[in-house]
Amino acid sequence: MANLVNICVVFLLTLALGSLGIHAEAKAFFIFGDSLVDNGNNNYLATTARADSPPYGIDYPTHRPTGRFSNGLNIPDIISEKMGWEATLPYLSPELSGEKLLDGANFASAGVGVLNDTGIQFVNIIRIYQQLGYFKEYQQKLRAIIGKEEAQKLVKESLVLITLGGNDFVNNYYLIPYSVRSRQYPLQKYVPFVISEYKKVLQRLYKLGARRVIVTGTGPLGCVPAELAQHSRNGECAEELQKAASLFNPQLVKAIDGLNKNIGSDVFIAANTNQMHMDFITNPQSFGFETSKIACCGQGPYNGLGLCTPLSNLCPNRDLYVFWDPFHPSERANRLIVEQILGGSTSYMYPMNLNTVMAMDSRA
Ligand SMILES: *[C@@H]1O[C@H](CO)[C@@H](O)[C@H](O)[C@H]1NC(C)=O
Numbered sequence: 001m002a003n004l005v006n007i008c009v010v011f012l013l014t015l016a017l018g019s020l021g022i023h024a025e026a027k028a029f030f031i032f033g034d035s036l037v038d039n040g041n042n043n044y045l046a047t048t049a050r051a052d053s054p055p056y057g058i059d060y061p062t063h064r065p066t067g068r069f070s071n072g073l074n075i076p077d078i079i080s081e082k083m084g085w086e087a088t089l090p091y092l093s094p095e096l097s098g099e100k101l102l103d104g105a106n107f108a109s110a111g112v113g114v115l116n117d118t119g120i121q122f123v124n125i126i127r128i129y130q131q132l133g134y135f136k137e138y139q140q141k142l143r144a145i146i147g148k149e150e151a152q153k154l155v156k157e158s159l160v161l162i163t164l165g166g167n168d169f170v171n172n173y174y175l176i177p178y179s180v181r182s183r184q185y186p187l188q189k190y191v192p193f194v195i196s197e198y199k200k201v202l203q204r205l206y207k208l209g210a211r212r213v214i215v216t217g218t219g220p221l222g223c224v225p226a227e228l229a230q231h232s233r234n235g236e237c238a239e240e241l242q243k244a245a246s247l248f249n250p251q252l253v254k255a256i257d258g259l260n261k262n263i264g265s266d267v268f269i270a271a272n273t274n275q276m277h278m279d280f281i282t283n284p285q286s287f288g289f290e291t292s293k294i295a296c297c298g299q300g301p302y303n304g305l306g307l308c309t310p311l312s313n314l315c316p317n318r319d320l321y322v323f324w325d326p327f328h329p330s331e332r333a334n335r336l337i338v339e340q341i342l343g344g345s346t347s348y349m350y351p352m353n354l355n356t357v358m359a360m361d362s363r364a
Contacts, residue, residue, distance in 0.1 A: 026084075026085055026103075027083070027085065027104075027157055027158050027159050027361075028102060028103060028104035028154050028155070028157075028158040028159075029076070029079070029080060029083075029085060029088050029103065029104040029158065029159050029160075029161070030088075030104045030105060030106075030107070030135065030155075030158055030159070030160045030161070030210070031076045031088060031104075031105075031106040031107060031108050031160075031161050031162075032107050032108055032128065032131050032132070032135075032160070032161070032162040032163075032164075032205070033108045033112070033128075033131075033161070033162050033163035033164050033216075034108060034109070034110060034111065034112050034113065034163060034164060034166060034167055035049065035051075035069045035108075035110030035111065035327070035328065036069070036074070036075065036163045036166070036216075036219075036328065036329075037074060037075055037076050037106070037108040037161060037163045038067065038068070038069065038074075038090075038106070038108040038109055038110045039066065039067060039068050039074060039076065039077065039087075039088070039089075039090050039106045039108070040052075040066050040067030040068065040090040040092075040093065040106075041067070041090040041091060041092045041106065041107070041108060041109045041126060042067060042109055042110045042111075042125065043066075043067040043090070043092075044090070044092040044093075045092070045109070045124045045125065045126070046123065046124045047110075047111065047122045047123055047124045047125050048121075048122055048123070049109075049110040049111035049119070049122040049125055050067065050110065051065060051066075051067055051068060051069045051070075051110070052065045052066070052067050053065055053309065053310060054310050055071070055297055055308065055310065055312075055314050056068065056069070056070070056071070056308065057070075057071070057072070058071050058072075058314075058318070059071045059072035059318055059331055060072050060073070067090070069110060069324075069325065069327070069328040070324055070328060070329070070330070070331055070334065071296065071297075071318040071324045071330055071331055072318070072330075072331035073331050073334060073335075074331075074334055075161070075163075075334050075337060075338055075341075076088065076106060076161055078331075078334055078335055078338040079159075079161065079338055079341065079342075079354070082338060082342060083358075085103065086103045088103055088104045088105055088106045089103075089105060089106065090105075090106050091105045091106060091107045091134050091138065097141075098145070099145075101138070101141055101142050101145060102142075102145075102146070102154065104158060105134075105135075105138055107126065107131040107132075107134050107135060107138075108126075108131070108163070109125045109126035109127075109131065110122070110125065111125040111167060111171065112125050112126065112127050112128055112131075112164070112167060113128075113164060113165065113166075113167035113168035113171065113172060113194075114128065114164050114165060114168050114194050114197050114198045114201060115168055115172060115181075115194065115197060116128075116129070117172065117180075117181070118167045118168045118171060118172040119167055119171055119172070121171070121175075122171075128164065128201055129201075129204075132201070132204050132205065132208060135205075135208055136208060139151055139155060139208070139209070142154065142155075152209060155208075155209035155210065156209055156211050157211075157361070158210070158211075158212070159212050159214070159354075159357075160205065160210045160212060160213040160214065161213075161214045161216070162201075162202070162205070162213060162214070162215050162216070163216045163273075164198065164201070165194065165198070165217065165218040165248060165252070166218045166219065166221055168194050169218070169221055169241060169244045169245075169248075170221055170227075170241070170327075173187075173190055173244070174240065174241060174244075187240075187243065187244060187247065188247070191244065191247040191248050191251060192251065194248070195248070195251045195252060195255050196255075198252065198255065199255050199258075199259065202215065202255075202256075202259060202268060203259070206259075206263065206267060210267070211265075211267055212267065212269070212357060212361065213267055213268050213269065214269050214271050214341065214354065215252065215256060215268050215269065215270055215271065216270075216271040216273045217245075217248065217249035217252050217253075217270065217271065217272055217273055217274050218244075218245050218248055218249065218273070218274060219245070219273050219274055219277045219329075220237060220242060220245055220274055220277050220278050220281060221238075221241035221242065221244060221245045222237040222238035222239065222240065222241030222242035222243075222244075222245065223237040223238075223242070223277075223278075223281050223292070223293075224304070224323060224326060224327050225293065225294060225295040225298060225302040225303055225304030225323050225325075225326045225327075226295075226304045226305075226326035226327050227241055227304070228293055228301070228302045228304050229300055229301040229302045229303075229304030229305050229326070230304070230305075232302075235293050235302075237281075245274055246274075249272065249274045252270060253270045253272075253350055256268040256269075256270045256350075257350075257351075260351075266351050266352065269349060269350070269351065269352065269354075269357065270349070270350045271340075271341050271348070271349055272344075272347065272348045272349070272350070273337060275347065275348060276336070276337045276340045276344070276348060277322075277329070277333075277337070280292055280322055280333065280336065281322065284322055287336060288319070288320075288332075289320055289321065289322050289332075289333075290320040290321065291320070291321060291322070292322040292323070294321070294323070295308070295321065295323040295324065295325050295326050296314065296315040296318050296321040296323065296324050296325070296330060297312050297313065297314050297315070297324060297325050298312050298313060298325055298326050299311075299312050299313055302326075303326065304326045305326070306326075307325070307326070308324070308325035308326070318330050318331065318332065319331075319332045321333075340353075341353065341354050342354045342355050343355050
């Protein structure tokens with residue numbers, strides 16, 4: 001009964017906030033992970049994993065590349081926009097100082113994975129434990145400005161997004177035939193290994209003060225144009241990578257459930273980005289896309305070979321493409337994903353969606 005009352009209150013609050021168009025009060029926003037959420041940290045590093053030349057950013061407000069792996073905005077940008085918050089700055093940006101620190105920070109770095117050995121080919125990237133180290137360093141800077149107690153409160157009340165896992169398969173296990181990891185583990189054993197390492201990362205995040213953490217699963221790894229170009233005869237998704245995603249995502253939800261039970265609170269929220277993506281891969285037309293197989297920017301079959309560069313094919317209307325480049329969704333696809341993060345049912349957002357989180361936390 002108490003639960004039912006709770007659910008009703010949350011539901012009414014969600015309605016009220018939604019219908020009045022009132023955004024929940026400003027929260028700091030922290031982002032960790034890979035290229036799906038990096039907003040420019042790699043621009044400051046000597047690495048090949050970067051998106052700082054045209055046509056990246058062609059639909060960004062400045063129409064210039066920023067380091068985001070998108071034609072325009074990425075998922076954290078759109079979450080900030082929907083919440084009415086300032087977009088966060090990359091942690092390595094020299095502009096991130098003073099009052100700006102209060103909005104949060106983005107620690108993500110293209111190419112990283114859960115495992116330390118994922119993405120070694122990109123040389124200088126911010127591996128996940130270093131991202132967490134920077135989060136600690138950030139908190140010291142914050143304390144210097146607003147004091148210890150306020151800094152702790154800001155972190156505790158913040159929203160965190162973490163996106164990892166895709167590279168542990170694409171750029172580690174399956175990068176080359178007979179990779180070190182694939183000789184060490186069959187897929188059925190590799191997945192639980194990555195998950196157990198991911199749990200350690202999430203526990204560290206909790207230790208560092210995070211209390212609301214959206215954890216995305218991997219997308220449909222075998223269906224991206226890069227994989228279609230290399231492993232598909234008739235445009236069907238690459239089987240092995242699809243199998244990896246289908247093993248990884250449910251195990252991640254289970255791990256998150258276990259962590260929450262141990263803590264005794266719904267700190268971690270699983271976002272089923274795989275299903276969100278599959279919806280428009282299965283039926284692109286019903287979402288207003290012309291294709292979910294061909295990348296807007298690229299070359300070769302499905303525009304899936306190599307990188308998106310100034311010399312690549314470029315589609316005239318990015319909104320008609322699920323994929324911007326051989327690996328990354330277009331801004332429009334990102335917008336549909338964020339819609340589900342905000343309001344999706346429990347099969348997309350477990351145990352609850354972001355609108356519900358915001359309603360609950362503003363009541364607390
Ligand atoms: C990865 O690196 C971090 C920090 O350097 C270390 O604490 C952790 O044990 C490493 N993980 C593995 C699986 O080696």
